[in-house]
Amino acid sequence: MSELNVVGKSVKRYDALEKVTGKAPFVYDMFLPDMLWAKVLRSPYPHAKIIKIDTTEAEKLPGVVGILTAADLPKTNHGAGLIDEPTMAIDRVRFVGEPVVAVAAESEDIAQEALTLIDVEYEELPGVFDPEIAMQTNPPSIIHPDLRSYSFSPVVPPAFDDDKPNVYNHYKIRHGNLEAGFQQADVVIENRFTTAMMQHCQMEPHVAVARAEVNGDITVWTSAQTIYGIKQMLCDALQMSSSKVRVIVPYVGGGYGGKVEIKTEAIAVGLAMKTRRPVRFAFTREEVFTSASVRHPSVIYVKDGVKKDGTLVAREVKVILNGGAYSAYGYLTVRNASFGAVGTYKVPNFKLDSYGVYTNLPIGGAFRGFGSNQVCWAIECQMDRIADHLNIDPVELRRKNLLSEGEINVSGETTHSYGTKECLEKVVEEIGYNQPKGESKGPWKRGRGIGLANKYSIAPTSSCAIIKLHDDGYVELRTSADEMGQGSRTVLAQIAAEEFNVEFDKVKVVAGDTLITPYDQGSISSRTTYNTGNAVRLACEDAKRQLFKQAAKKLEAPPEKLETANGRVFVKGSPDRSIAFGDLFIPTMFASGKVLKQGAELLGKATWYQFASAEDKETGQGTRVVAFYIHGATGAEVEVNEETGEVRVIKAVSAFDMGKAINPELCEQQIEGGIGMGIGAALYEEMAFDNGAVLNPNFMDYKIPTSREIPGPSNVKSFIVEANHPDGPFGAKGIGEGVTISVGPAIQAAINDAVGIRLGDMPMTRERVFQALSRKKA
Amino acid sequence: MEAVSSKIVNILVNGNNYEVTVASNDTLLTVLRDKLGLTGTKFGCGNGECGACTVLIDGEAVNSCLVLALNCEGKEIQTIEGLASSNGDLHPIQQAFVDNFAIQCGFCTPGIIMSTKSLLEKNQNPTEYEIREAVNGNICRCTGYENIVKAVSAAAETLRGK
Amino acid sequence: MSYPHVITKTIKEFKLISPTTIEEALYALNEYKTDTRIIAGGTDLVPLMKHRAVTPKYVVSIEKLKELDYVRLVGDQLRIGALTKINTIKNSDVIMKNCYSLYEASLVFATPQIRNVATIGGNICRSSPSADTVPSLLVFNAQVKLVNQKGERIIPLEQFFTGPGLNVADSDLLTEIIIPIEKGEYGTAFHKISRNTSDLAKVNCAVKVSISHEKFSDVKVALGAVSDRPIRAKNVEKLLIDKKINAENIEKASEMVINDINPITDVRSTEIYRKEISKVLVKRMLNLAVERAQK
Amino acid sequence: MNISTSFQTPVPIQGVWEVIFDPYNIGKTIPGCEEVEVREDNTYLSKVTVKVAYIKAKFKLLSKIVEEEAPTRIVTYTIGEGIGLLSNVSMTTTLELNSLSEDSTEVVINAELNVTGTLANLGARIMRAKVEGMVDDWRLSMKQLIEDINNPLKKVSGQETIHF
Amino acid sequence: MKYPLKLHVNQRTYNLEVYPSQNLRDVLREELGLTGTKEGCSTGNCGACTVIMNGMSVKSCLILALQADGKEILTVEGLSTNGQLHPLQESFIDKQAVQCGYCTPGMLMSAKALLDQNPNPTEEEVRDGLHGNICRCTGYVKIVEAVLDAAEKIGQ
Amino acid sequence: MNMFYYEPKTFQEACDLLNKYQDDAKLIAGGQSLMILLRQKVVVPEHLINLKNIKEGAYIKEEGGELKIGALTTHRQIEKSPLVREKLPAFAEVFSGIGSVQVRNWGTIGGNLAHSDPAGDLAPILMVLGARVRVISKSNSNEMPLESFITGYLETKLRASEMLQEIIIPLSKAKSGMAYEKESVRAGDMAMASAAAFIEIGSKGITRAKVVVGAVGEMPIRLENLEKELQGQGSKGELHIDPKFDQSIIRMDPYVSKEYKYEISKVKLRNVIQTAFERAKQA
Structure with missing residues (x-):
């Protein structure tokens, strides 16, 4: 590849100036003229029938303009793959926090007061919260009695289990011969692992502002990360024709997977249509916890057969994801979480069953890592236990069992762009794995540990991009890849700049408006750089093709001999033979005397489609099941207080292979952010429940790490391993989700190194550490 | 007798009660x-x-730019926003303006429609002269008024038919 | 009063007093004597305040004095409350019957929106030389009632004006316009020359003639926008009284209006045009009034 | 949340049963209970003000006796919503009576209480610690009432105790 | 019942009338349109609404608007002057300390208050000084770097 | 509901208002706890009295061997006060663990104590220091030990017409040491358990010990048995600390078990006693 000018450079973020000056547009900051404020009355019960809804008193309250219930909406459900979720509860509520009645009023206060005047009569049904109880043949409650009548996506059809009425999807992988594998094994080790429910806690709560246009069209501004996905769900939920709905997403104050579903949009739109006035529906922080999606809590059983030398010969995994009341993106998580057990290790005989189980809890959805966090937690913890058992160094055990480039993994895919080994070695070195440990002070004991991670990216999937050339040499990129902090606008602009050989600041990005910007599946699954990046490259090529056709005549050289730089078309190798873009397609400018007879606008368009192979339903085998895998490793050094169980992270090092780093500093941002969120998941974050009601729906009691809990810059190191992917733009893959996954296992290993306890439940709260220490003492 | 520089005023705009500090x-x-x-x-x-800026105060068309808001306590005000029915159906006057191409840039339209409303409430069958007289206080720079006059007649006719 | 060149959209802050009775209003006017304006409909005062042509500290709003909104016949007098809206005048049969030229003035008074708000009292107190209601009132010998805390006085309207925007009211409230009802054969007419109907007058003119035995038994001519205040054309009147009604006399008398007026050149018209058109206007109005009287 | 407590009282089991089977009596003992209205058999409405320092929350509650086995067991299911406050409660209370001897009884209280809405959102930490204290108060006042009703002679004119 | 409120925000004076129950954050955002100050939690935990009042960093969601009467308030909109970015803003850009950007204004205000009091902080002091502000994207690493960088720049 | 708002400039004015409106009034100082309740409409006072403009209410001074702190003094003022740092360094140290800088900048000591959250950091420390509070009303002014001022969960002895004016901390003349520790998930969080100890030593070891355990019961609780056990200990430099206490005071916590709360309290108690003792020796 020839030398790159913009790609691979850490240009400053496209959006930083707007963001440090407080001028960046966020929907939470939007207040439209004549706007109404929406509030929602939510179910106080985890599971109940709705007997009667009486809104008459609320309607009488001055300032109340519109009230919306399921009766006002089409009786249709929506969903990510399994169409099971109503916009508002119809005749039954399935979790505490499910929307039941929405009010639009002149002020937030009035709307709030109106809620207290609404009378809803319920008949409580038994609630089910534990997924292992819920997935029994005779559970205390069947949460979706009509499950089998729901429609679903034909792309990945669900598999139901006849004897498990609350299982909404069951994914299977079968590879080799498990029985034979276990027979070969010298040792069989089985363990149970769990992870807790987490909330994304985007700093910007979910919000939508909807305006019903007089012609019946709908405009919705929303803080979402899948602009077209949201549009689709809205159309499904409200039975609207897709051209009638315009979705606009300015900047998103954090996504992490939590803004892919219509949590606010449909209700805002419903109220706007009813009142004919703009409606703002903004979640309070409490609502984010009770009613937005969450990371599935999980119970995972891993049973491994290993040789004495540590070689894995058989692995059986059972993943139980607590999906909450509706399947949402959890429908896909059930399948894709499985890949956490696929992407890192070589296992000749493999069996996996993954279950999505309905319970009466908040909805399990997409969350940075999409199931891989849970499964990799279990796999990595299990690897450490095998190492303990065989008395092999955990790093050595991993080295022995890693996949390698070109090898077939348990899904039947060929391994590509596999940087795990390099990442592992880098981390081993940088964390000082083999160095003597720091001194312990009083009850504080030090330890180090390492965890690996892999994260697949979704396929099939597609992205489109449009390039418009400006007569002054600027390149305009139109994309619907949502900017939620991951830097998509910057990275995509870098790709366009590289393609046209212009400076980075000569690229303008137009993003996030379904009337203007072309289809994109969204900022999910660490897919944007790879997929939208590819689309941008193709669109640039399309624009250049047209440009060169025009220029060929003027420069008297064949199109294939042309190249662009700094807003001009050059004949390759002849710096003196060039023409400015503006001279090729300037639109009519009377004053300048340039009047073009044709081709006043130059638009390049392209669609990138990432294909997926057919997949066997019973064995999960296919030749291209995912777009790509990200691999990496994290090393952690911790201090554990033997008296109280408190764990402090002293140092964290992560190395990840993201293919080509289009913008290395932005990749570092993702790694560091992943470490931060990973530490939260590992040590602090857990939604607590009582009878289905969240006990800690606020930042006081739900503990997100602050700058004091994450080590400072001198103790956090990120390393980029460029294992280029043959299909990626400039070899790039993705990075967003990977790092969070390996942090928990690394800390777990470090705790063991410090005080000799193995924990299997995340988060590793101080009470859990304390209990394990007590057990060890006893 | 107190001299006030601001006051909370209750006004009824398009049927909604507002309490505004004015x-x-x-x-x-x-x-x-x-x-x-x-x-x-x-x-x-x-x-x-x-x-x-024409709105109706207690049914009468007025230039809202000339009315002190403090003097509007208890008044019933109608603006263009209150004209279409809550299910989105246009008021016959609005429909007539659409049907008769009485709208170009649209900036004067709300004011003219409000003047029209005031006229047709009092006079169900206005002559062309009366229509011109009624919208005399509204300047339109695009249409030359012809289609506006037509629209008002058409609206009157629709309303009479109702 | 001309508008300064700095045009703002906002009014300078002031304090508003909103009396609900005449007594309260008079009390307020007495209390806040300086830097105070009275606002009725406000169609003149609001733009003046916006343009900072006037920047009162206090504004007394008499909008709530509903008792001043009436048109009634009392004995041989027509009485109009100061807060009567121009639109009310336009729709009043009593006024049409007893003060036709005032009715005619209301037809061309600004725009419908303004007529719905503007009051006759406000039009008089604004004391604009071009006020459209005033010439008619002058030819009818109207009087105005001025009230203050000490008492009330009734003065001829003619004596009310003292200059452009100026009048004799001090902390007085103009409450009523009293128009003696004319009996016998008389005719009256009003017309204004302006760019379009809703615009301010270049010249406006009202005439009232009484006829007896084919002679002018009484003539009253009043004009606006041709002097520093609305004026009576007494030279014209003098020349016609007791004269025979014929074209020649009317022609001759109309020419005399030159001696009554003292027009200026401004944005709406020129001195010369105003002089010339005044003659024409007076003549036409005389003819029209005569015609009406003879009917 | 689940709260369990118990007390012993020198009253025969039948005497205890008669007291606690009467909703009026139970209502009287609940801290903050302002009124009790028996609607129909086994169902009663009550209004309770929960007061934690300057935080006051008013609830209207509908209780239903869902299980009774005289004289040993009574299960009440209560649902309620805040008045002017977006909060709901639901509670299943089980009272079990064990006869310890002819004239003494143990009362075991087991309550499964769920609170949602604003009050809960404020932080479970606030709620829990207080609820436990309130149940304690309830236990004491119930014991007091049982004993007062069963030994009416102990009390005259409200305050003074006559010792035999 | 509304009460008069005089706020001096970013060197401009605003005369307002507000209800006693309104907090400073909502008044800044909804009445003055200064939406650079963010709403993140309303319980004083996330710090997205941090502003500087009379030289002190405070959480504007936890202050009655009326308590700010007559006080000098600096929000992120007032941080740059005459189009010239504040060194902290420059450093946040240069050190790539911005991701989704929603916590950024509050973070900047906390950082400014910190540097005003302690112009030469250590890494630990920065981590300590910013712990009232939650960031969910960055892991704080680049934020701390940016603040240290700005301190150096200001010191020069 | 209509809410009326007042800004008294003096304690007297504030007391007059309280006297007038009694239970219908609510005082707000820093409001760092109250604002949340107001927003949630859990507290809806008819009359809201902002104390922030009482300039005479914020001070730190030494008077007659005692440290006097005005109720409206902010955490930050105390934290940064040279006087406090000199006289009670261990007290000044505690503040960095209270909330965040932003909260300390606006929150007041009086507000913190009057709010009486059992997990609050200040009450345990002030209790072991033997602090008193001055409670005033329109016509009265009383002092009482902080220990008896706090009566329960968010509850104090304050009557509707009363307010806190001053916190008085006696300064020990003996060789003494004080320590406070809390266990919280993150720095600055509310404690899940906390402990404070104050120890005076003489030639025959500990002459006076005050020990408080916080955040486990309905209020911080003095452990007098433990104090007695400590009496006379340490003359040879070693302490035998058995920090057990009546577990029935421990209240439910949604996030950690009572057992853990108990165990952790014991660790904290042992730590603070030891630290206070060391400090006393070095004093």
């Missing part, structure tokens, strides 16, 4: 637009010359 120097127009966000009513000249 300064002595606020006109009804600024209150409607800036405080209530009802920007359908337009600012054209600020001097009562163009009629773009």
Whole structure:
């Protein structure tokens, strides 16, 4: 590849100036003229029938303009793959926090007061919260009695289990011969692992502002990360024709997977249509916890057969994801979480069953890592236990069992762009794995540990991009890849700049408006750089093709001999033979005397489609099941207080292979952010429940790490391993989700190194550490 | 007798009761637009010359830019936003303006429609002269008024038929 | 009073007093004597305040004094409350019957929106030389009632004006316009020359003639926008009284209006045009009034 | 949340049963209970003000006796919503009576209480610690009432105790 | 019942009338349109609404608007002057300390208050000084770097 | 509901208002706890009295061997006060663990104590220091030990017409040491358990010990048995600390078990006693 000018450079973020000056547009900051404020009355019960809804008193309250219930909406459900979720509860509520009645009023206060005047009569049904109880043949409650009548996506059809009425999807992988594998094994080790429910806690709560246009069209501004996905769900939920709905997403104050579903949009739109006035529906922080999606809590059983030398010969995994009341993106998580057990290790005989189980809890959805966090937690913890058992160094055990480039993994895919080994070695070195440990002070004991991670990216999937050339040499990129902090606008602009050989600041990005910007599946699954990046490259090529056709005549050289730089078309190798873009397609400018007879606008368009192979339903085998895998490793050094169980992270090092780093500093941002969120998941974050009601729906009691809990810059190191992917733009893959996954296992290993306890439940709260220490003492 | 520089004023706009803090120097127009966000009513000249800010106070068309908001306590005000019914159906006057191509840039339209409404409430069968006289206080720069007059007649006819 | 060149959209802050009775209003006017304006409909005052042509500290709003909104016949007098809206005048049969030229003035008074708000009292107190209601009132010998805390006085309207925007009211409230009802054969007419109907007058003129035995038994001519205040054309009147009604006399008398007026050149018209058109206007109005009287 | 407590009282089991089977009596003992209205058999409405320092929350509650086995067991299911406050409660209370001897009884209280809405959102930490204290108060006042009703002679004119 | 409130925000004076129950954050955002100050939690935990009042960093969601009467308030909109970015803003850009950007204004205000009091902080002091502000994207690493960088720049 | 708002400039004015409106009034100082309740409409006072403008209410001074702190003094003022740092360094140290800088900048000591959250950091420390509070009303002014001022969960002895004016901390003349520790998930969080100890030593070891355990019961609780056990200990430099206490005072916590709360309290108690003792020796 020839030398790159913009790609691979850490240009400053496209959006930083707007963001440090407080001028960046966020929907939470939007207040439209004549706007109404929406509030929602939510179910106080985890599971109940709705007997009667009486809104008459609320309607009488001055300032109340519109009230919306399921009766006002089409009786249709929506969903990510399994169409099971109503916009508002119809005749039954399935979790505490499910929307039941929405009010639009002149002020937030009035709307709030109106809620207290609404009378809803319920008949409580038994609630089910534990997924292992819920997935029994005779559970205390069947949460979706009509499950089998729901429609679903034909792309990945669900598999139901006849004897498990609350299982909404069951994914299977079968590879080799498990029985034979276990027979070969010298040792069989089985363990149970769990992870807790987490909330994304985007700093910007979910919000939508909807305006019903007089012609019946709908405009919705929303803080979402899948602009077209949201549009689709809205159309499904409200039975609207897709051209009638315009979705606009300015900047998103954090996504992490939590803004892919219509949590606010449909209700805002419903109220706007009813009142004919703009409606703002903004979640309070409490609502984010009770009613937005969450990371599935999980119970995972891993049973491994290993040789004495540590070689894995058989692995059986059972993943139980607590999906909450509706399947949402959890429908896909059930399948894709499985890949956490696929992407890192070589296992000749493999069996996996993954279950999505309905319970009466908040909805399990997409969350940075999409199931891989849970499964990799279990796999990595299990690897450490095998190492303990065989008395092999955990790093050595991993080295022995890693996949390698070109090898077939348990899904039947060929391994590509596999940087795990390099990442592992880098981390081993940088964390000082083999160095003597720091001194312990009083009850504080030090330890180090390492965890690996892999994260697949979704396929099939597609992205489109449009390039418009400006007569002054600027390149305009139109994309619907949502900017939620991951830097998509910057990275995509870098790709366009590289393609046209212009400076980075000569690229303008137009993003996030379904009337203007072309289809994109969204900022999910660490897919944007790879997929939208590819689309941008193709669109640039399309624009250049047209440009060169025009220029060929003027420069008297064949199109294939042309190249662009700094807003001009050059004949390759002849710096003196060039023409400015503006001279090729300037639109009519009377004053300048340039009047073009044709081709006043130059638009390049392209669609990138990432294909997926057919997949066997019973064995999960296919030749291209995912777009790509990200691999990496994290090393952690911790201090554990033997008296109280408190764990402090002293140092964290992560190395990840993201293919080509289009913008290395932005990749570092993702790694560091992943470490931060990973530490939260590992040590602090857990939604607590009582009878289905969240006990800690606020930042006081739900503990997100602050700058004091994450080590400072001198103790956090990120390393980029460029294992280029043959299909990626400039070899790039993705990075967003990977790092969070390996942090928990690394800390777990470090705790063991410090005080000799193995924990299997995340988060590793101080009470859990304390209990394990007590057990060890006893 | 207290001299006040601001006061909370209750006004009924399009059937909704608003309690707004109004300064002595606020006109009804600024209150409607800036405080209530009802920007359908337009600012054209600020001097009562163009009629773009026409609203109905207790049924009478007035230039809202000339009315002190403090004097509107208890008044019933209708603006263009209140014309279409809550299910989105256009008022016959609005429909007539659409049907008769009486709209071009659209900036004077709300004011003219409000003047029309005031006229047709009192006079169900206006002559062309009466129509011209009724919209005399509204300046339109695009249409040359012809289609507006037609639209008003058509609206009158529809309303009479009702 | 001309508008300064700095045009703002906002009014300078002031304090508003909103009396609900005449007593309260008079009390307020007495209390806040300086830097105070009275606002009725406000169609003149609001733009003046916006343009900072006037920047009162206090404004007394008499909008709530509903008792001043009436048109009634009392004995041989027509009485109009100061807060009567121009639109009310336009729709009043009593006024049409007893003060036709005032009715005619209301037809061309600004725009419908303004007529719905503007009051006759406000139009008089604004004391604009071009006020459209005033010439008619002058030819009818109207009087105005001025009230203050000490008492009330009734003065001829003619004596009310003292200059452009100026009048004799001090902390007085103009409450009523009293128009003696004319009996016998008389005719009256009003017309204004302006760019379009809703505009301010270049010249406006009202005439009232009484006829007896084919002679002018009484003539009253009043004009606006041709002097520093609305004026009576007494030279014209003098020349016609007791004269025979014929074209020649009317022609001759109309020419005399030159001696009554003292027009200026401004944005709306020129001195010369105003002089010339005044003659024409007076003549036409005389003819029209005569015609009406003879009917 | 689940709260369990118990007390012993020198009253025969039948005497205890008669007291606690009467909703009026139970209502009287609940801290903050302002009124009790028996609607129909086994169902009663009550209004309770929960007061934690300057935080006051008013609830209207509908209780239903869902299980009774005289004289040993009574299960009440209560649902309620805040008045002017977006909060709901639901509670299943089980009272079990064990006869310890002819004239003494143990009362075991087991309550499964769920609170949602604003009050809960404020932080479970606030709620829990207080609820436990309130149940304690309830236990004491119930014991007091049982004993007062069963030994009416102990009390005259409200305050003074006559010792035999 | 509304009460008069005089706020000096970013060197401009605003005369307002507000209800006693309104907090400073909502008044800044909804009445003055200064939406650079963010709403993140309303319980004083996330710090997105941090502003500087009379030189002190405070959480504007936890202050009655009326308590700010007559006080000098600096929000992120007032941080740059005459189009010239504040060194902290420059450093946040240069050190790539911005991701989704929603916590950024509050973070900047906390950082400014910190540097005003302690112009030469250590890494630990920065981590300590910013712990009232939650960031969910960055892991704080680049934020701390940016603040240290700005301190150096200001010191020069 | 209509809410009326007042800004008294003096304690007297504030007391007059309280006297007038009694239970219908609510005082707000820093409001760092109250604002949340107001927003949630859990507290809806008819009369809201802002104390922030009482300039005479914020001070730190030494008077007659005692440290006097005005109720409206902010955490930050105390934290940064040279006087406090000199006289009670261990007290000044505690503040960095209270909330965040932003909260300390606006929150007041009086507000913190009057709010009486059992997990609060200040009450345990002030209790072991033997602090008193001055409670005033329109016509009265009383002092009482902080220990008896706090009566329960968010509850104090304050009557509707009363307010806190001053916190008085006696300064020990003996060789003494004080320590406070809390266990919280993150720095600055509310404690899940906390402990404070104050120890005076003489030639025959500990002459006076005050020990408080916080955040486990309905209020911080003095452990007098433990104090007695400590009496006379340490003359040879070693302490035998058995920090057990009546577990029935421990209240439910949604996030950690009572057992853990108990165990952790014991660790904290042992730590603070030891630290206070060391400090006393070095004093």
